[in-house]
Amino acid sequence: MAAGSENPNTAPTDDALHQSALAGGWETLGAIGADVAATGLAYDPSRDVIFAVAPQDVGKDQLVTLDPATGAKTGTVATLSHEGLTALTYDPAGDRLFAIHADAEIFGNPWNCGSDPVCVSTLLEIDPDDGTTTVYGELNALIVGGAVQGLAWDSTAGVLYGSTAAGLFTIGLSCGGGACSDTSQVDNAYRKPSSLTYDPDTDTLYRQGTMSSRTEIDVIDPGTGDIETLIGVDGFTAGGLAVIPVPEPQRWLMLSSGLAMLTLLARRRIRH
Numbered sequence: 001m002a003a004g005s006e007n008p009n010t011a012p013t014d015d016a017l018h019q020s021a022l023a024g025g026w027e028t029l030g031a032i033g034a035d036v037a038a039t040g041l042a043y044d045p046s047r048d049v050i051f052a053v054a055p056q057d058v059g060k061d062q063l064v065t066l067d068p069a070t071g072a073k074t075g076t077v078a079t080l081s082h083e084g085l086t087a088l089t090y091d092p093a094g095d096r097l098f099a100i101h102a103d104a105e106i107f108g109n110p111w112n113c114g115s116d117p118v119c120v121s122t123l124l125e126i127d128p129d130d131g132t133t134t135v136y137g138e139l140n141a142l143i144v145g146g147a148v149q150g151l152a153w154d155s156t157a158g159v160l161y162g163s164t165a166a167g168l169f170t171i172g173l174s175c176g177g178g179a180c181s182d183t184s185q186v187d188n189a190y191r192k193p194s195s196l197t198y199d200p201d202t203d204t205l206y207r208q209g210t211m212s213s214r215t216e217i218d219v220i221d222p223g224t225g226d227i228e229t230l231i232g233v234d235g236f237t238a239g240g241l242a243v244i245p246v247p248e249p250q251r252w253l254m255l256s257s258g259l260a261m262l263t264l265l266a267r268r269r270i271r272h
Contacts, residue, residue: 016028036073041195043068050068050071051065051088055084063077063078064077068244077128081133089151098153100148100162121139122137139180150196150197160173161186162196165190166185169186170186186220186222190211191209192209192210195208
């Protein structure tokens with residue numbers, strides 16, 4: 001997740017963190033790399049890399065790879081054909097990445113947004129080998145209630161989830177007429193900004209986002225929709241979230257066993 005110095009909306013998401021999926025404790029790993037402020041993470045177990053999207057000065061976002069153990073940038077896949085990407089997730093069966101492009105207009109008309117500065121989300125598919133993008137369509141803004149800030153692919157059920165300030169939604173991939181109107185609300189928990197990931201080993205969704213000036217972890221059962229809030233911590237910007245296997249269990253005793261979530265923190269020390 002991305003951290004902001006007691007400000008959950010502005011800090012750059014440029015540091016890597018291992019965080020316990022069981023207890024919420026974390027360990028800051030350090031900087032991701034120069035000019036990499038990731039806005040979405042996705043772990044690919046077949047390549048054993050974390051994909052990340054990050055804005056660049058050239059006006060287009062980049063797709064980069066990170067080391068799962070250190071969070072450091074290991075390479076650049078491509079400069080993408082879009083900017084303003086806010087979320088990323090990986091579908092292992094289809095070997096594809098899904099991403100969200102946030103925009104301040106609906107079907108080309110900014111007047112449709114009203115007072116919301118970023119009111120619509122466009123669903124994209126990205127080829128993890130060369131960064132080629134395919135546009136599915138714009139999500140129904142009236143249902144979604146703002147830009148999607150987190151994505152998670154439920155590989156058990158084959159369902160795409162998105163998190164917004166208005167809660168958790170399922171997103172259908174049948175986008176006729178350039179619009180993805182097949183969305184269904186799961187909950188209305190306010191988390192802004194928020195990030196999302198899915199753990200196939202436990203069939204669990206994790207959502208990290210800001211509520212009342214502090215960032216919390218929601219553990220969600222996608223089958224029942226039940227939510228348990230794991231921990232409340234200082235307020236910081238939620239950027240990307242990805243579930244990864246713990247490579248050396250003895251090293252992570254402080255984080256408990258099982259899985260760790262790689263998240264993002266701005267460069268500051270936070271009380272554990």
